[in-house]
Amino acid sequence: MAGGGSLGSGEKQRRGKEGKRKKKHRVGFRLDMTPLVDITFLLLTFFMLTTSMITPQTMELSVPPDLDVPIEVKQSELLTIRVRFDGKLFFNMGTDEPSKVTLEELKKLVVAQNVALKNKCIVVLKSSGEAPYGAVVQILDKLNSAEQSIIRGLKDAGINERNRKFTVAPFEKKDAEDIGGL
Amino acid sequence: MSKIKKKRVGFVLDMTPLVDITFLLLTFFMFTAKFKNEADNQQKFVIKRPQTQADTAKLPEKDLVTIKIGIDTVSKDTAYYLSMLNEQDVASLADAMQRINFPGANPESVVYKISDSLWLGKIIERARIVNPKARFALDADRRVKYRYIEVAINEMRKKRATTFNFVTEKKTGGL
Numbered sequence: 100m101a102g103g104g105s106l107g108s109g110e111k112q113r114r115g116k117e118g119k120r121k122k123k124h125r126v127g128f129r130l131d132m133t134p135l136v137d138i139t140f141l142l143l144t145f146f147m148l149t150t151s152m153i154t155p156q157t158m159e160l161s162v163p164p165d166l167d168v169p170i171e172v173k174q175s176e177l178l179t180i181r182v183r184f185d186g187k188l189f190f191n192m193g194t195d196e197p198s199k200v201t202l203e204e205l206k207k208l209v210v211a212q213n214v215a216l217k218n219k220c221i222v223v224l225k226s227s228g229e230a231p232y233g234a235v236v237q238i239l240d241k242l243n244s245a246e247q248s249i250i251r252g253l254k255d256a257g258i259n260e261r262n263r264k265f266t267v268a269p270f271e272k273k274d275a276e277d278i279g280g281l
Numbered sequence: 282m283s284k285i286k287k288k289r290v291g292f293v294l295d296m297t298p299l300v301d302i303t304f305l306l307l308t309f310f311m312f313t314a315k316f317k318n319e320a321d322n323q324q325k326f327v328i329k330r331p332q333t334q335a336d337t338a339k340l341p342e343k344d345l346v347t348i349k350i351g352i353d354t355v356s357k358d359t360a361y362y363l364s365m366l367n368e369q370d371v372a373s374l375a376d377a378m379q380r381i382n383f384p385g386a387n388p389e390s391v392v393y394k395i396s397d398s399l400w401l402g403k404i405i406e407r408a409r410i411v412n413p414k415a416r417f418a419l420d421a422d423r424r425v426k427y428r429y430i431e432v433a434i435n436e437m438r439k440k441r442a443t444t445f446n447f448v449t450e451k452k453t454g455g456l
Contacts, residue, residue: 159445163438
């Protein structure tokens with residue numbers, strides 16, 4: 100780094116003054132690096148403090164394109180999860196009465212139902228328009244994390260394939276009435 | 282006592298290794314630093330992203346259409362803010378938006394503030410035409426009402442953008 104700045108050219112220019120000034124021998128040339136280090140540290144601290152290492156993550160979701168053909172499903176294989184306006188969860192199988200669940204219970208329930216119905220369970224998520232988006236994403240996240248347990252459960256039951264059947268359905272007035280008083 | 286103590290005048294320390302490492306770190310941080318783009322500068326709201334576990338994927342670095350759904354910090358109303366990532370897409374979209382007379386569209390437009398589903402559908406369509414490869418990312422505040430998300434999903438679905446991403450944040454601590 101600390102190489103001599105002028106080796107050849109400098110001597111030629113000063114030829115005239117050669118007699119007066121004694122040529123300094125450049126051995127162990129030293130450069131004061133303090134200002135350089137100062138600035139470098141300043142920049143380093145700036146970049147270190149402004150860099151955010153956490154990049155946002157994403158959760159992928161695929162929805163079917165708009166189909167006008169309704170798909171018929173068996174009520175007994177339908178697991179409905181409903182989110183009320185205040186973010187509270189309700190779940191019911193088929194035409195059963197909806198009951199209140201927490202996020203943690205929901206994961207166990209979904210795993211149990213999927214394994215019991217041997218891959219045929221269809222999970223429907225219906226969310227009230229007033230529910231906070233964060234609550235809905237939390238459910239999706241829980242369902243995603245339940246997948247591993249489901250696959251393990253199915254493997255124990257002798258099924259090696261997993262067909263995930265999950266859908267988001269619009270929240271209707273009837274849904275609001277069903278869970279409104281609970 | 283036989284050794285004569287050297288007087289420390291003009292003490293010199295070899296700073297070369299220090300400078301080497303410092304420059305190395307400096308270059309690293311300089312190259313990894315990501316600066317706010319034009320779209321972020323115009324933003325008048327803070328997005329508190331929903332928190333999820335760490336099993337999710339990373340956001341693509343190009344070919345991306347971001348739809349932010351935020352609550353304005355002053356007026357408290359929810360609106361959609363659409364922007365595209367690729368520079369040529371931004372220009373093409375500005376051009377397309379002017380042609381369909383989007384209110385306030387000009388050649389320098391980067392972010393489009395939309396508050397109704399009709400315009401949202403139109404702008405999604407334009408964005409799809411401008412870059413058919415682009416993926417959609419929904420970056421919404423976790424306090425936003427689900428109704429707004431549903432509208433956005435339905436509009437994207439109508440325009441055949443059936444796979445999209447929810448931008449989330451890694452859950453820190455706890456579960």
